[in-house]
Amino acid sequence: MSERTLVLVKPDGVRRGLVGEVIGRIERKGFTLAALDLRVMDRETVERHYEEHVGKPFYPSLVEFMTSAPSVAMVVEGERAIESFRTLAGATDPIKAAPGTIRGDLATVTQQNIVHGSDSPESAAREIKNFFPGLA
Ligand code: CMP
Numbered sequence: 001m002s003e004r005t006l007v008l009v010k011p012d013g014v015r016r017g018l019v020g021e022v023i024g025r026i027e028r029k030g031f032t033l034a035a036l037d038l039r040v041m042d043r044e045t046v047e048r049h050y051e052e053h054v055g056k057p058f059y060p061s062l063v064e065f066m067t068s069a070p071s072v073a074m075v076v077e078g079e080r081a082i083e084s085f086r087t088l089a090g091a092t093d094p095i096k097a098a099p100g101t102i103r104g105d106l107a108t109v110t111q112q113n114i115v116h117g118s119d120s121p122e123s124a125a126r127e128i129k130n131f132f133p134g135l136a
Contacts, residue, residue: 006127
């Protein structure tokens with residue numbers, strides 16, 4: 001079933017020049033891009049995006065980090081794109097992420113784990129609307 005998911009290349013990924021690497025992996029897997037935008041996220045957008053993490057110990061520094069420098073937001077489309085991108089990304093903690101995954105190959109720190117991908121159809125719909133309100 002074709003789906004859409006919201007993928008972010010976080011500030012660490014943009015700063016390290018990994019946007020092409022991430023998009024390359026997404027495209028080689030067989031997915032297509034339905035939308036793409038480079039921007040410094042404002043606080044409101046980040047707070048809406050990470051609303052389920054409010055109150056967690058890492059939340060204040062996560063918001064600080066995500067508003068500190070440009071990120072790339074994109075909508076990725078294809079067969080079971082939500083679950084499939086999370087497999088490509090690997091575990092949230094890069095030390096536990098399998099080699100061959102984006103985080104397993106390229107990251108060492110949980111907060112600076114290069115990418116975000118929606119975790120469910122409900123999250124994907126909410127997150128896509130937050131970043132691309134005009135997308136049909
Ligand atoms: P992401 O998949 O975007 O979802 C929430 C983000 O919070 C996560 O990636 C990490 O960047 C960050 N995060 C989650 N758990 C922790 C943690 N224990 N310590 C620091 N950052 C975390």
